[in-house]
Amino acid sequence: MNGKILVLTALESELDKSRAPAEIEVIFTGVGKINTTIATLQAVQAMQPKLVVNYGTAGKLNTKLNGLVEVSDVIQRDMNAEPLAPRGRTPFAPDLDRLVSGQRGVICGSGDSFVTSTDPWLVANNVDIVDMELFAIAQVCLRHGIRWRAFKFITDDANDFAHEHWTANVANGQDLFWDAMKGVKV
Template sequence: MDKLFLSAIKEETVGLDYFYHIGVGKINATYHTLRLINIHKPKIIINYGTAGAINTELKGIVECTKLYQRDMDVRGLDFRLGETPFDDIKEIIISENGYSCGTGDSFVNKMIDMKVDVVDMEAYAIAKVCKLEKIEFRCFKYISDNANENANADWNENLAAGANAFSELISSSSFKSH
């Protein structure tokens, strides 16, 4: 299989039967991504999911090409926010053309310290696995909410709209399903 489509949960991909669901959060994403790589040996992994917009100008689907670990916080030991101590990979920059995504194991509904365009819970983990395994990675996020006090209600309300928007994007691109 050349292409592997990954999403956290089936609710994000209603009607998109070519997705594998890897669970919520960085640990689930890492484990299941590695497991699927070992089974399918893909050349490219395409991640789609929902995201909260820190940059509230964003709407619809965006491609994230700069990925950060927003909840790695060892500033007390003089590391930068998002920097894993003693790890050579500080961030994952696929291209400067695209948006930045801060991944963390929390649902964001208030201001965060990291300056990123969107927030999610899996993309950085998948991107890091792909970087280490030398697999091409693409990441698309549907803006489901504005990462504020209304985020929970907005996220639930926009799940189906996101799946429809991704389906339209895929049908008009070169990423046809496997």
């Protein structure tokens, strides 16, 4: 597959891979940063893509957002090793705190929890949306010198009803994503 675009998404329920054009390979990573890291490493090593695109669902903290958004920056919302390092920072690895796609867009906070309430730390760090996979994908790409982009479909308001809204909306962003991919080039 050398030179093609690799699309990574957590679940089959989020994206119909049969709709992918010939130059795009779709891999499902599973949920969370560990599953995603393993799947991303395997896919990157096997396929050696020029560009990795993450598509997935997200909860929104920024009430102005709806539909499909592109991510500019991603941070780890659940890395908390205080007092060794401030929340969001991996101790002894300060160069990997905030990963940047090079695109204009929103700030995503990745973590291994489903967000159902307001977190003042996220607000203070201007996090617009939350997911469970992007930081892992971006970090693997950084370590392998591969460009990455991410598109997230807003499914919920990251509140008490998030799980119900996510379940109802998980597959609703596919058309918007495949339309956006028409403009993405290696």
